Amino acid sequence: MQAVTGGRTLRGALPLAVLVVLLTAGTGYAFDDTGKPKADGDGKGSTDPGGNLSAAAQGYRITYPTGAPKGGGKPLVSVDANWTPPPCWFGPKYTPEQFKAEYTKNFNDELPQVHGSFRTAMGQDLDHYQNGLDYPGDKGYKDFNTAEAGKGMWWVVTENPDADPMAQMSCNNNRPTWVPNGQLPPPTADHVITAEMLSKLAFAHTRVPGVQVVTNPAGRQTVNIPTWVTLREAYTPVKVRASVDLGGGREIWAETTAEPSGVHIDAGTRDATLFPSSGDCAIAPDGTVGAAYNGDPKADPPCGVTYRRSTQNIPPFPFDASVTWKISWTGSDGGPHQLPNGQVDDPRPVTVQEVQTINN
Structure with a gap:
């Protein structure tokens, strides 16, 4: 699970025990959508008449140039027993308003469960995105960058729940980052979504x-x-x-x-x-x-x-x-x-x- 607080900043500012608790917090305090269709009909992962998966809040979009599979089709099984889709990736997913709503909901759900230095760490992280608190090498944001709506997206980690749980954690040193339209995140970001990763996700959806x-x-x-x-x-x-x-x-x-x-x-x-x-x-x-x-x-x-x-x-x-x-x-x-x-x-x-x- 990739915690909102992110790994790289906390490693420099908080004791290791704080980092471990935040990274293993409850599922509410995380961004872990998989890009798969949701079953709750909330619009995330909905399909159009052609069977194409909506891009809303999924991080990537799946389309079928040869047409949607009739009757749902059957998933392919790789002949390579060691082949797996990406366990996680870092990519654009949220508008400022979406990120603000998701972050604050998860923050409020998680806050009653933590105390002491852990609670302080969460408060500092909220201040970073909401009140402009600067971290070393990472300038703070005002109101989740809502003033920049339409000019970029929040990049976050997405985890593949079908992957090995430990492998899912491999992207957790990325914290949510604002990236202007048409650009990529800073070179220091790891596991940035690539065409090769997308090819494997397309395979998984075939x-x-x-x-x-x-x-x-x-x-x-x-x-x-x-x-x-x-x-x-x-x-x-x-x-x-x-x-x-x-x-x-x-x-x-x-x-x-x-x-x-x-x-x-x-x-x-x-x-x-x-x-x-x-x-x-x-x-x-x-x-x-x-x-x-x-x-x-x-x-x-x-x-x-x-x-x-x-x-x-x-x-x-x-x-x-x-x-x-x-x-x-x-x-x-x-x-x-x-x-x-x-x-x-x-x-x-x-x-x-x-x-x-x-x-x-």
Whole structure:
């Protein structure tokens, strides 16, 4: 959690114990919005008819150049187990009036819970933003800079709640800072939002079609009879754009493109023959995968499996179909650049029966 009081100033002016308490204060005394849509309908994180996330109080804006995902889509899972979106970042979020309202509310909520030197420290911090109290190297503000409305934004730390809690704290040496339109914060600021960070946030917001497998025959399969596999979805490129408005006609932005690069099926057992033998089914130019049964009992499916063993007296086979998406991005700093591939899949149990025939 990033406390309003900020890290760098307190480190120079207050005992370490004061700093620790303020940085671990209750959630009210913090700015930790994540840029994700809110569930309370308060206007923060609302969407327009195109499914684009509003920029209000979120710190960045998400848009979908290829259209909003139908039915919500399915989130991509990175194939790199070590890949994560940014745990936190420092960027523009509040107008003076918004910052004043948020700060004073959080201050008043937190004040009754602290005493002694901690209470004094909070009072000094309030004076810094409200009454012009100067800190070393940081001139104080009057009334949260409301006189400069429309000329800039308050930059604050945003934390990603899905990140490791300790990693979220890595941005906490930034205190809220007023930055004029079109400019960046002083070079001493850490974890300033970048196009690369935005590309990762865009990745985290990327939603692609799921994997709905259709088999012929439907339901239970039969030993030595080919199962024809098709996917309901059409897989075409998906673009997601994340941007931060710096004012003055300047922005930082990144646009990711997720392109379907392959579909792989796994029969869930070695006692099966895949079609094709690699299990890698082709994606047609129109984005479709597989084909419906053509009526020829001797034909091999372009995407499918023939089971050689039944599941009688054993658990069903864990059949799986996965789609891999290649992710690239361009942004305000150039490109294209690469991100780790993403995947979606659809594991499901398959029961296989054995049909006995009698020859006369």
